[in-house]
Amino acid sequence: MKNNLIIAIDGPVGSGKSTVARRVAELLGYTHLDSGAMYRAVAWKALGERVTLDSPEQLAALASRVRIDLVSSDGKQRVILDGEDITDRIRTTEVSHAASVVAVIPGVRHPLVSEQQRAGANGGVVMEGRDIGSVVFPHADLKIFLDASTEVRAQRRWQELRDKGEVSDPSIVLADVRARDRRDRERKMSPLVRAADAVVVDNTAMDAEETARVIVLLASEKAKAAGC
Numbered sequence: 001m002k003n004n005l006i007i008a009i010d011g012p013v014g015s016g017k018s019t020v021a022r023r024v025a026e027l028l029g030y031t032h033l034d035s036g037a038m039y040r041a042v043a044w045k046a047l048g049e050r051v052t053l054d055s056p057e058q059l060a061a062l063a064s065r066v067r068i069d070l071v072s073s074d075g076k077q078r079v080i081l082d083g084e085d086i087t088d089r090i091r092t093t094e095v096s097h098a099a100s101v102v103a104v105i106p107g108v109r110h111p112l113v114s115e116q117q118r119a120g121a122n123g124g125v126v127m128e129g130r131d132i133g134s135v136v137f138p139h140a141d142l143k144i145f146l147d148a149s150t151e152v153r154a155q156r157r158w159q160e161l162r163d164k165g166e167v168s169d170p171s172i173v174l175a176d177v178r179a180r181d182r183r184d185r186e187r188k189m190s191p192l193v194r195a196a197d198a199v200v201v202d203n204t205a206m207d208a209e210e211t212a213r214v215i216v217l218l219a220s221e222k223a224k225a226a227g228c
Contacts, residue, residue: 004123005030005219006139008132011146012192013180014153016208020146021128022077023212028126028219032077033070033119035129035136036099038112040090041068041081043098053101060107068112070119093166100180103130104187130184133195142222143198144215152204153177 007030009021018034025032042063045051051058069080079087089095102108116136120127127136133143148156154174161168184192194200199218203211 005141005223006120006123006137007126007142007144007215007219008137008140008195008198009126009128009144009146009215010130010133010192010194010198011128011144012130012153012177012184014157014177015146015148016156016203016211017128017146019208020203020211020215021126023208024215024219025126027212027216029124031072031125033116033125033127034077034079035112035116035127035132036103037070037077037079037090038068038115039103039108040095040099041079041086042066042108042112043102044086044090044095045081046102047094047098053098056105056107059102059105063102063108064111068115091164093161093168100183104183104189106189109189130192131190133198134193135190138195141226142215142219143195144218145194145198145200146211147200147202148204150174150177150181 007024009017009024011017018036021034022032024030042059045066046053046059046062049062051062053059067082071078071080078085079090113136116127119125120137123141129136133140133145151174154170154177157177158168158170158173161173201211201214206214
């Protein structure tokens with residue numbers, strides 16, 4: 001197989017992008033890049049420094065001065081912010097909400113998108129987010145739009161929070177997922193959309209391993225079609 005494909009995986013919250021992208025990268029021997037982790041890192045920093053989330057100027061200034069590195073360690077992606085490992089600190093509900101605000105600010109997105117493009121320019125990467133195939137890598141070799149029913153996505157999100165010890169009412173999580181979907185699709189800056197040439201993979205009835213293997217098969221077919 002061509003060893004430098006750029007694979008873009010987009011999809012809404014709860015579709016399993018991170019888990020699936022990580023497994024696809026493992027199966028292909030590629031690098032996994034979680035673009036959402038970068039926005040979460042900026043959000044975590046903003047919360048820690050008490051930067052108001054309704055100040056685009058302050059958030060843009062913060063994003064331009066921090067250094068975010070995505071490093072693979074023991075098969076897991078670590079998020080390093082200004083030399084500090086914050087991987088486990090950016091997955092809270094508070095950071096998630098803040099990230100959804102931070103991610104729509106042009107002054108934040110521009111430097112982070114540039115960094116994402118630099119990181120994946122040589123291929124051999126699986127990058128996931130909400131605008132990878134439409135904005136970051138519009139010429140990606142393989143674009144996947146990963147989706148599932150709203151109810152299943154909410155259940156996954158609830159289970160994720162429960163595993164972290166965050167007790168939450170399933171009905172509240174469902175409402176939050178629906179609200180997040182609206183924000184992601186209606187935002188003016190890089191909304192969540194399916195790229196015209198993306199392959200839709202509905203994993204409502206599939207687990208992460210099954211989903212990953214479907215994408216690996218699609219990648220193999222793409223490589224064969226390219227004569228690699």
